[in-house]
Amino acid sequence: MAYIGRGTDKISNVEVLDNITFDGSSSYTLQKNSVNFTPSSANTLLLSIDGVVQAGNFTVSGSTIDFGTAVAGTSTCDFVLHYGVGLITAPSDGSVTEAKIGTGAVTSSKLASGAVPNQSAFKNIVINGSMDIAQRSTSVTGITNGSSGYHTVDRFQFAESGSPSAVFTQSQSTDVPTGQGFAKSLKMDCTTAQGSLGAGDLIRIRTTFEGQNLQYLKKGTSSAESLTMSFWVKSSKTGTYICQLLDKDNSRSISKSYTISSADTWEKKTITYDGDTTGAFTNDNGSSLQVIWWLGAGSGSSSGTLQTSWGATTTADTAVGQVNFADSTSNDWYITGVQLEAGTSASDFEFLPVDVNLNRCQRYYYKSYGQGSGTVPLTSSGWIGSRHAIAYNTTNLGMDVRYPAPMRSSPTVTIYHQDGSSANVYEIVTGGKKAVTGIQYGNDSGFWNITASAVFTTNAHYYFQIVAISEL
Amino acid sequence: MNRNFTSVTKIYNSNEATFYRIVENGVTSSVPLDEANTDYQAIQEWIADGGTVIDNGGGE
Numbered sequence: 050m051a052y053i054g055r056g057t058d059k060i061s062n063v064e065v066l067d068n069i070t071f072d073g074s075s076s077y078t079l080q081k082n083s084v085n086f087t088p089s090s091a092n093t094l095l096l097s098i099d100g101v102v103q104a105g106n107f108t109v110s111g112s113t114i115d116f117g118t119a120v121a122g123t124s125t126c127d128f129v130l131h132y133g134v135g136l137i138t139a140p141s142d143g144s145v146t147e148a149k150i151g152t153g154a155v156t157s158s159k160l161a162s163g164a165v166p167n168q169s170a171f172k173n174i175v176i177n178g179s180m181d182i183a184q185r186s187t188s189v190t191g192i193t194n195g196s197s198g199y200h201t202v203d204r205f206q207f208a209e210s211g212s213p214s215a216v217f218t219q220s221q222s223t224d225v226p227t228g229q230g231f232a233k234s235l236k237m238d239c240t241t242a243q244g245s246l247g248a249g250d251l252i253r254i255r256t257t258f259e260g261q262n263l264q265y266l267k268k269g270t271s272s273a274e275s276l277t278m279s280f281w282v283k284s285s286k287t288g289t290y291i292c293q294l295l296d297k298d299n300s301r302s303i304s305k306s307y308t309i310s311s312a313d314t315w316e317k318k319t320i321t322y323d324g325d326t327t328g329a330f331t332n333d334n335g336s337s338l339q340v341i342w343w344l345g346a347g348s349g350s351s352s353g354t355l356q357t358s359w360g361a362t363t364t365a366d367t368a369v370g371q372v373n374f375a376d377s378t379s380n381d382w383y384i385t386g387v388q389l390e391a392g393t394s395a396s397d398f399e400f401l402p403v404d405v406n407l408n409r410c411q412r413y414y415y416k417s418y419g420q421g422s423g424t425v426p427l428t429s430s431g432w433i434g435s436r437h438a439i440a441y442n443t444t445n446l447g448m449d450v451r452y453p454a455p456m457r458s459s460p461t462v463t464i465y466h467q468d469g470s471s472a473n474v475y476e477i478v479t480g481g482k483k484a485v486t487g488i489q490y491g492n493d494s495g496f497w498n499i500t501a502s503a504v505f506t507t508n509a510h511y512y513f514q515i516v517a518i519s520e521l
Numbered sequence: 522m523n524r525n526f527t528s529v530t531k532i533y534n535s536n537e538a539t540f541y542r543i544v545e546n547g548v549t550s551s552v553p554l555d556e557a558n559t560d561y562q563a564i565q566e567w568i569a570d571g572g573t574v575i576d577n578g579g580g581e
Contacts, residue, residue, distance in 0.1 A: 195525070334557055459553035461543075461560040472542075472549035487532050487542050487551035500534065520559055 066129040069096070069114075072122045076115040079129065085112040088131050097127035173399040174258055175340070177204045178280075178387035180221060180233040181403055182410045184420065188220035190240070199520060202235045203410040204256050206520075211249035211347060215375035216241035225385055226281045226315035230400060234281075234385035237344065243375045251368075252345035252375055254384070257521040259457065260298060260330040260337030266391060268296070273324030278340065279395035281386040282307075283315045285379055288372035291343040291355070292320055295362065297336045299328030302362040304355050306370055317386070319395045325359035334457050336521045340389060343367075344374040344382060411454045415517045435467070435512045438474070440505035446474070446485075451495040452517060460517035462488050464499060467512065474499065474513040476506065483511070493519070523570055524563045533579030541574070 067080040079086045079094075088094050091109045095102065098120065107116045182203040189200040193216040197208045200219045207219060222236035237254065246252075266274045278292060286309070293304040303325070307318040330337040346368035353365035374380050386398050401409075407420070417436055438448035452460075464485055466473035474483050483505060489498035505511070527544040532551075541552040541564055552560045568574060 458557035459555040461550050461552045461558060463548060463550040471547075487540055489534055489539055491540075491551075491553060500532075518560070 062133045064131045064133060066131055068129060069126040071098075071120040071124045071126065073119050075117060075119050076113050077120075079109070079112045079114050081131075086131070087112045089133055093132045094129065095132070096129040098124050100127060171399070172388075172390045172396065174263070174276075174338075174389040175204075175256060175387045176409045177202065177406055178385075178398070179231055179400065179406070180205070180235050180385045180387075182407050183221040183233075184407075184410065184414055184416055188218065190218045192217040192219050193241070199414070202233075203414060205235055206255050206257070207237075208251070208253045208255050208341070210251040211247050211349075213243055213246065213250040213252055213345065213375065214241065215239060215243035215252065215345070217375075222383060224283070224383055226283075226317070229281065229386060230398070231281070231385045234283075234383045237374070237382045239375050239378050239380040242378050242380075243345075243373075246345050246347040246373055246375070248347045248349040250345060250347040251343075251350060253341050253343050255339050255341040256387075257297075257336045257339045259334050259521065261332050261334060263330045263337055264332055266324070266330070268325050269299075269327055269329030271326055273326050274391040275324045275393045276322045277319065277390055277392055277395050278322070279317065279319045279386070279388045279398070280384055281315050281317050282309060282382070282384050283313060284309045284374070284382040285312050286372055286374050286377070286382070287312050289370040290374075291341075291346070291368040291371045292318075293341040293343065293367055294322055295339040295341060296325065296328055296330070296359075297339055298331045300362050301325065301328050301359055302356060302367060303359045304367055304369075305357060306355065313381075315383075321393050323359060327359065340387075342384065343371045346371040408454050411452065412457050413518070413520045415452050415454075415456065415460070415515075417515045435514050438499060438511045438513070440507055440509050440511065442507055443503040443505045444501055445489075446499040446501075446505060446511055447497070448499070449495065449497060450515065452493075456493045456517060456519040457521065458519045459492050460519035462491065462496065463516045463518075464488070465514040465516070467514070474511045477510040477512060479506070479509070481506075523566050526564070526567055526572065528575060529564055529567065529572065530575040536579040538579075 064081060066086055067083065069077045079088065088109055091107060094109065095104055097103065107114055180202045183201045184203055185199060186201050192200060192207055194209060194212050194214065199206050201221050218238040218240050220236045222234045223232065225231040225234050289306050289308055291304050291306055293302055295302045303322050305320045305322065307320060310316060350364050350368045351371055353363060353369055355369040356363060356366035374382055388395065388398050390396060436448060436450055438446035441447050463471050464474060465471055466482055467475050472485055474485055476483055483501060486500040486502060488496045489500050490496055524545065530542040531538050532540050532542050538554060540554060543550055543552055552558060552564060555561055
C-alpha cells in the first residue's frame with residue numbers, strides 16, 4: 050500500500066537519491082538527479098533492496114557505496130534516502146522572513162553589482178534640489194521678457210526667449226509636499242497673463258551642470274548611463290508639461306512629458322531618460338547638461354513631434370504638448386525635491402546638510418554679507434562680514450579675499466559700498482565714499498587688490514562687501 | 522538672449538589688460554578675462570552683435 054502523506058523529499062533535510070541499478074558488482078556510484086552525490090557518511094544513508102531495508106551493512110567513500118559483496122543484477126533498489134546535515138530543501142518562494150536573517154548577516158559582497166542602485170554620496174546631480182538656498186532673494190517680482198537669469202533659489206534659472214509679455218513673481222516658498230521632509234520649494238506665480246504665446250516665446254526654469262561632474266555617466270559611449278529625474282510639483286494649471294535634457298556640448302536633447310493631474314495638489318513625478326551613446330560631455334568646468342522645465346512654448350518649439358529619444362536638437366520637437374502656464378494670473382507652479390541620478394529608477398531624495406548645500410551653491414554665487422540679508426543696500430546686520438582693506442598708496446587697496454569654495458571659474462566681482470552702490474568702498478574714520486576701478490590679481494579662489502584712480506588715502510582702512518558670480 | 526550692457530570698458534594694469542568693467546542695470550562689476558566666465562562670454566556675444574568696448578589701451 051502506498052504511503053499517504055508528504056513525499057519523503059519534502060520532509061526536513063531528507064534527500065531522495067537516484068535508485069541504484071544493480072549489475073552484480075559490490076560497489077556503485079550514488080547519484081541524485083544523475084549527478085554524483087557524496088553523502089555525509091554511511092550512517093546517513095537508508096536504502097531498500099527487494100523490500101528489505103539496508104542500514105549499516107555498507108560503507109561509503111566519496112560518492113561510492115560498497116556493500117562488501119556482489120549484489121545480483123536481478124535485485125531491485127526500492128529507494129535511497131540521504132539524511133543530510135542541515136536544511137537542504139530550498140525554502141519556498143517568499144518564505145524567508147526578515148527575522149530569519151541574522152543582524153549584519155547580509156554583506157555587501159552578497160549584493161550583485163547594481164542591485165542597490167544610486168546609493169552613492171552626492172548621487173543627486175542637481176545642486177540645491179531641495180530649494181533650501183536662496184542667496185540672492187526670497188522673492189522677485191516683475192520677471193518677464195529680458196529677465197532671464199537667477200533671481201531667488203540658487204542654481205535654478207528663469208529662462209525666457211522671444212518676447213513673452215507674461216509677468217511672473219518667483220519666490221522661495223514654504224509650500225511643500227506634506228510628510229516628505231522638504232522645507233522649501235520654488236514658486237512661479239503668473240501675475241500678468243499672456244493668453245497666446247508668440248511663435249518664438251519660451252518660458253522655462255532650468256538648471257545646468259558642469260561636464261567634469263558628469264563623466265561617470267559615460268555619455269557618448271556604448272555604456273552610457275540612463276538618467277532618472279524625480280521631483281515634486283504642484284500647479285493650478287493641469288495638463289501636459291515637458292521636462293527636457295539638453296546636451297550643450299553636442300547640441301543634442303531628449304524631452305519627456307509629465308502630467309499634472311490634479312490642480313493645486315503636490316504630485317511626485319519620475320521620468321527616466323535613456324543613456325545617450327552619442328556625444329561625450331566635455332570634461333571641463335563649462336556647461337554640459339541642462340535640465341529644462343517648460344512652462345510655456347510657442348509654436349516654434351512645439352509644432353513638431355516630441356523628441357523622446359536622444360538626437361540632434363530639433364527646436365520644433367522640444368516642447369510639443371506643453372500647456373501655456375502663462376494663460377492666467379491664477380496660475381502658480383511649485384517644484385521641489387528635484388533629483389537627477391544615474392540609473393533607471395528613482396531612489397529616495399538625497400537630503401544634504403544646509404551648510405553643504407550652501408557651500409555647493411557658493412561655487413557659483415557668493416556674497417560676503419549674511420545669508421539673511423538678501424538685498425543691497427546693506428543693513429547694519431548685513432554689514433557684518435564686510436571685507437577690510439588697507440590702502441598702500443592712493444590707487445591700490447591691499448587685502449586677501451578668499452571665497453568659501455573654489456568658484457567654477459574666475460568670477461565676476463561686484464564691490465559694494467554700505468549704501469548699496471556698486472564700485473565704491475567706505476573709508477573708515479573719515480566715512481568717505483571712494484569710487485574704485487575694479488579688482489586685480491584674482492582667480493577662482495579670491496583676489497588681492499582693488500584699484501582706483503588716486504582716491505585712496507595711504508594707510509587708511511576701508512570696508513566693502515562683494516558679490517562674486519561664476520554661474521553657468 | 523544677448524545682454525544689454527550700458528558700457529563695457531577694458532581695464533589695464535601696467536599696460537596689460539586685466540579685466541572688463543561692465544555697467545549693467547546700474548551696477549558696475551569686474552569681469553575677468555576668463556573664457557569660462559559666462560559674463561565674459563556674454564561680452565564677446567555683445568561685441569559680435571555690434572557692441573563697442575571702451576579701450577584706451579591702458580592710458581586712462
